[in-house]
Amino acid sequence: MTDATLAAPARRGGLGWRALGRLRRDPVGLAALGLLLAVAALCLVGPWLSPHPYDRVYRSYVLVPPSLQPYPQEATLEDALRSALARGRVELKSLSVYGDRFRAEIAGAEPIDPRVLRYVERADEFRNARLAETRDGGRSASLEGEVNRVRFLMGTDANGRDLLARILAGGRVSLAVGLLATLTSLVIGVAWGAVAGFVGGRTDDVMMRIVDVLYALPFVFLVILLVVTFGRNFALLFLAIGAIEWLDMARIVRGETLRLKRREFVQAARALGVSESRILLRHILPNMVGTVVVFATLTAPKVILLESFLSFLGLGVQAPLTSWGALIAQGAGSLQGAPHLLLFPAAFFVATLAALNVLGDRLRDAFDPKGR
Amino acid sequence: MIAFVLRRLLWAIPTLFAVVTLSFVLMRFTPGGPFNADQALAPAVLENLKRAYRLDQPLIVQYGDYLARLLQGDLGPSYSYRDFTVTELFARALPYSLQIGGAALVLALTVGVGLGALAAKRQGSALDAAVTTLAGLGVTVPSFVIAPLLSLVFAVWLGWLPAAGWGQGAFAYKILPVVALALPQIAAFARLTRAATIEALKADHIRTARAYGLPEWRVTAQALRAAGGPALSYLGPAAAALLTGSVVVETIFGIPGVGRYFVLGALNRDYALVMGTVVLVAVFIVAFNVVVDLAYALLDPRIRHD
Numbered sequence: 001m002t003d004a005t006l007a008a009p010a011r012r013g014g015l016g017w018r019a020l021g022r023l024r025r026d027p028v029g030l031a032a033l034g035l036l037l038a039v040a041a042l043c044l045v046g047p048w049l050s051p052h053p054y055d056r057v058y059r060s061y062v063l064v065p066p067s068l069q070p071y072p073q074e075a076t077l078e079d080a081l082r083s084a085l086a087r088g089r090v091e092l093k094s095l096s097v098y099g100d101r102f103r104a105e106i107a108g109a110e111p112i113d114p115r116v117l118r119y120v121e122r123a124d125e126f127r128n129a130r131l132a133e134t135r136d137g138g139r140s141a142s143l144e145g146e147v148n149r150v151r152f153l154m155g156t157d158a159n160g161r162d163l164l165a166r167i168l169a170g171g172r173v174s175l176a177v178g179l180l181a182t183l184t185s186l187v188i189g190v191a192w193g194a195v196a197g198f199v200g201g202r203t204d205d206v207m208m209r210i211v212d213v214l215y216a217l218p219f220v221f222l223v224i225l226l227v228v229t230f231g232r233n234f235a236l237l238f239l240a241i242g243a244i245e246w247l248d249m250a251r252i253v254r255g256e257t258l259r260l261k262r263r264e265f266v267q268a269a270r271a272l273g274v275s276e277s278r279i280l281l282r283h284i285l286p287n288m289v290g291t292v293v294v295f296a297t298l299t300a301p302k303v304i305l306l307e308s309f310l311s312f313l314g315l316g317v318q319a320p321l322t323s324w325g326a327l328i329a330q331g332a333g334s335l336q337g338a339p340h341l342l343l344f345p346a347a348f349f350v351a352t353l354a355a356l357n358v359l360g361d362r363l364r365d366a367f368d369p370k371g372r
Numbered sequence: 373m374i375a376f377v378l379r380r381l382l383w384a385i386p387t388l389f390a391v392v393t394l395s396f397v398l399m400r401f402t403p404g405g406p407f408n409a410d411q412a413l414a415p416a417v418l419e420n421l422k423r424a425y426r427l428d429q430p431l432i433v434q435y436g437d438y439l440a441r442l443l444q445g446d447l448g449p450s451y452s453y454r455d456f457t458v459t460e461l462f463a464r465a466l467p468y469s470l471q472i473g474g475a476a477l478v479l480a481l482t483v484g485v486g487l488g489a490l491a492a493k494r495q496g497s498a499l500d501a502a503v504t505t506l507a508g509l510g511v512t513v514p515s516f517v518i519a520p521l522l523s524l525v526f527a528v529w530l531g532w533l534p535a536a537g538w539g540q541g542a543f544a545y546k547i548l549p550v551v552a553l554a555l556p557q558i559a560a561f562a563r564l565t566r567a568a569t570i571e572a573l574k575a576d577h578i579r580t581a582r583a584y585g586l587p588e589w590r591v592t593a594q595a596l597r598a599a600g601g602p603a604l605s606y607l608g609p610a611a612a613a614l615l616t617g618s619v620v621v622e623t624i625f626g627i628p629g630v631g632r633y634f635v636l637g638a639l640n641r642d643y644a645l646v647m648g649t650v651v652l653v654a655v656f657i658v659a660f661n662v663v664v665d666l667a668y669a670l671l672d673p674r675i676r677h678d
Contacts, residue, residue: 343524
């Protein structure tokens with residue numbers, strides 16, 4: 001019989017299940033959880049649904065602002081076709097557009113080589129171009145095809161890549177990094193802090209001095225050394241980052257352990273003959289779940305930020321792959337001309353991190369035994 | 373009390389020593405070297421360079437050299453900024469970082485603790501909700517995002533403040549970087565103080581103080597004293613981080629501080645510069661941890677006897 005069933009005989013299930021039950025009745029917490037899941041789902045599924053691959057370059061649409069209107073704009077079509085044809089030394093006589101289709105009269109000094117179509121295809125504005133009829137021994141012709149209408153809901157970046165597709169692809173990276181490194185830091189930090197705090201004495205002294213020493217190493221220095229050593233191995237790198245993010249967690253868990261182990265219920269458990277390891281696992285650790293969860297929600301954004309910081313220095317995710325941080329860094333560099341490059345990635349980033357934080361807070365309240 | 377101070381200071385020496393040794397070893401075992409340029413140097417030139425910087429000596433000799441020089445306060449010549457010693461680089465850049473970071477620290481501490489305490493006193497009010505929400509946002513939104521956003525709003529759109537640069541130390545140039553640095557810390561201090569003050573206001577000695585009829589501000593002062601712990605333990609790392617410069621904020625606002633040396637040193641394998649930044653940060657962190665421990669002991673006499 002555990003103290004949990006003594007405290008609430010009517011309800012069944014462990015501490016975690018009851019906390020989740022309480023979270024279910026909390027609209028704000030649920031909203032945060034919903035937002036988080038929505039962003040995660042969007043990032044996971046979105047890249048498959050998006051008409052633009054995240055690394056597709058549209059040379060004609062560099063730095064276009066976000067809009068619902070499709071590109072190309074009608075006014076630009078003639079110039080675009082003229083310059084595409086000019087590469088094949090063919091002249092544009094007239095162009096008419098009906099909805100999504102176009103028909104152009106073209107002429108050249110020599111008979112028109114059908115390979116000129118490649119130049120038209122290569123332009124981002126047109127597709128399925130073909131020569132409908134040729135006249136004058138092939139020196140003039142009618143060109144038919146479709147206007148390739150594309151939308152950039154969030155605009156494009158300086159290379160003409162769709163920003164929304166890049167944000168979603170970057171979100172995958174950022175979220176995966178956050179999850180992986182946070183879990184690593186959680187496991188190491190909790191184990192280290194709990195042992196140091198619970199065993200106490202000389203062991204505690206030595207373990208916490210080690211933490212102090214690692215603390216005093218500049219973080220950026222450690223991370224850069226890790227990057228240089230592990231190279232481009234993504235998963236390994238972020239396991240390593242998690243492995244140095246655990247210091248705060250260890251300190252906090254140690255403090256909590258010190259506080260909890262003096263409490264009466266621990267003495268009671270000891271008096272009842274519960275083994276030391278069981279006291280730690282069953283009575284002390286469950287009591288700090290709230291603290292640990294809250295701190296983990298603070299660690300996740302830190303790690304995500306760290307990854308973005310590395311991308312900013314050119315050490316993180318390598319182009320054309322991207323992450324939210326890398327996108328924000330690019331946006332920060334083009335404030336003057338294209339603020340959408342900063343605003344949209346920052347909005348996704350902030351919304352996700354805020355949701356993480358709110359969720360952490362609500363979870364803490366749900367875990368708080370005083371709120372029962 | 374004096375014994376307590378001495379004990380903490382004595383702990384600082386082995387900590388610093390361990391930090392220096394550890395980072396020396398780590399740096400040397402990282403692949404690459406300070407003279408790995410894009411264009412390979414002629415072997416003879418490389419030999420001469422190594423000899424000039426005594427990099428041809430055994431590692432243990434170099435380590436001894438470094439420690440001996442360090443004890444005299446000499447951080448050695450920089451490998452990437454060929455005409456400067458690391459001490460000169462720091463002497464030039466540190467004042468910028470100290471000014472910005474110091475101002476940000478003061479701002480963060482006063483505003484953060486103030487807001488946190490105020491929110492705790494009026495728990496459940498609209499003010500409390502506002503502070504909690506903003507603090508939550510502030511903790512999540514890093515200076516990485518805040519700095520360019522501030523720049524976008526106040527420099528590009530409104531045109532009130534300069535976007536970047538030092539401007540011979542003109543006040544207007546410092547506002548955005550200081551605010552960008554301080555905002556996340558304000559949020560952190562407010563959060564910590566609010567939570568701790570709410571707990572502290574429930575304590576028995578506060579009820580006693582109220583029963584004695586002490587004026588409310590003195591009751592609050594008592595509660596704050598008891599609630600200072602979390603904010604105080606956060607002060608150490610926060611102060612060290614702020615004062616030794618932020619790469620992100622310094623890059624975005626174009627401030628010639630020490631922040632960038634962390635990155636440049638490690639990327640260029642500028643051993644002396646890297647070791648210099650390590651020592652600099654370590655000294656700051658250790659010093660602030662001692663200060664924080666002392667402040668703890670002042671706030672809570674029980675700690676001294678632990």
